[in-house]
Amino acid sequence: MSPDDFGFGTQIRKSPFFESTIKWGAKDFSVYNHMYIPRDFGSPEKNFWNLIKTAILCDVAVERQVQITGKDASKFVQLLTPRNLRNMAVGQCKYILITNSDGGIINDPILLRLEENKYWISLADSDVLLWAQGVAVNTNFDVKICEPDVSPLQLQGPRSQDILAKLIGEDIRDLKYYWLRKVNLQGIDLIISRTGWSSELGYEIYLKDNSHGNELWEMIMSAGNCFGLKPGHTSTIRRIEGGMLSYHADMDINTNPFELGLDRLVDLNGPYNFIGKTALEHIKQSGVTRKQVGLIIDGEPLLMPNTKFWPVSIDGKKIGKVTSAVYSPRLEKNLALAMVETRYDGIGRAFKVEIQGQLRDAQTTKKPFYDPDKKLTKS
Secondary structure, three states: OOHHHOOOOOOOEOOOOHHHHHHOOOOEEEEEOOEEEEEEOOOHHHHHHHHHHOEEEEEOOOOOEEEEEOOOHHHHHHHHOOOOOOOOOOOEEEEOOEEOOOOOEEEOOEEEEEEOOEEEEEOOOOOHHHHHHHHHHOOOOOOEEEOOOOEEEEEEOOOHHHHHHHHHOHHHHHOOOOEEEEEEEOOEEEEEEOOOOOOOOEEEEEEOOHHHHHHHHHHHHHHHHHHOEEEEOOOHHHHHHOOOOOEOOOEOOOOOHHHHOOHHHOOOOOOOOOOOHHHHHHHHHHOOOEEEEEEEEOOOOOOOOOOOOEEEEEOOEEEEEEEEEEEEOOOOEEEEEEEEEHHHOOOOOEEEEEEOOEEEEEEEEOOOOOOOOOHHHHO
């Protein structure tokens, strides 16, 4: 397939790495933040084993950046999120939530602080640029908000550090988890952060000039050849093993942080206001009626991840839904994340899950399902 033969018109954008992903075997794409994202380089199971044994390179240019600059940038960013950013240093990254006035989650991005008054919000799948610009219009903060010419790649897996060390130098090994560094690679300006969506050791490589997209892809693949680097896509298997959340699946604007057990990302005692604070104070005080749990689903291996929300029941009564599910070939179990009524969220509870009209037994268990202390990502 030629890159020019693919598409539904100009309203859905192609990434600067699009031609390279086609060249290296991308077969199917989906749409995320109004852009194409590769979802198939062959077997999802093979992609998983490549990720956990060596490394994969993923086109995640769909993770668009919302850039916030100006003398009030820090105050404005704090207005958007319930996480306390008071001690966030230049060069640091943080996982944050962006909430609306009802305490619902609009997005769960990574926040990068590049300079004293310059931030990037690296997005999950929703229109935060429009939200942030709309909020800014109704404040007196001195900020400028835009989408910069920035497109990230993810280099993930146990050999990712060796590949980067070969490409840009040994000192990249000193980059700490959730910190970033500015790099110039043969005239190409990059931001490299020790982050990723894999629950493995990994990095995100932010290209600041899209004209170098295919050149950068080829440079990384060449450097990684001797380490077994493969082209790939974000792994649903590894994501669910690690208990990582996917926006629109495991949460949406009607989900609040306390339902997901993300209390650590909400500071209700800080000396600042943020959008949704009053609502989240009320929710915290009154308690939630549902909670996210981890499930092991019995029966034959799931042939593919769920494409619908599967009903969860107990004694014939529906008490929740499965939001993400997949078979883990490493653990040899069907794993799932589910949202259930709070009174049923204890470990070891037995449920029924309806899958394509058939009922399967399921039990609640601790999550993450693998490497709960994140030793792999922090190593």
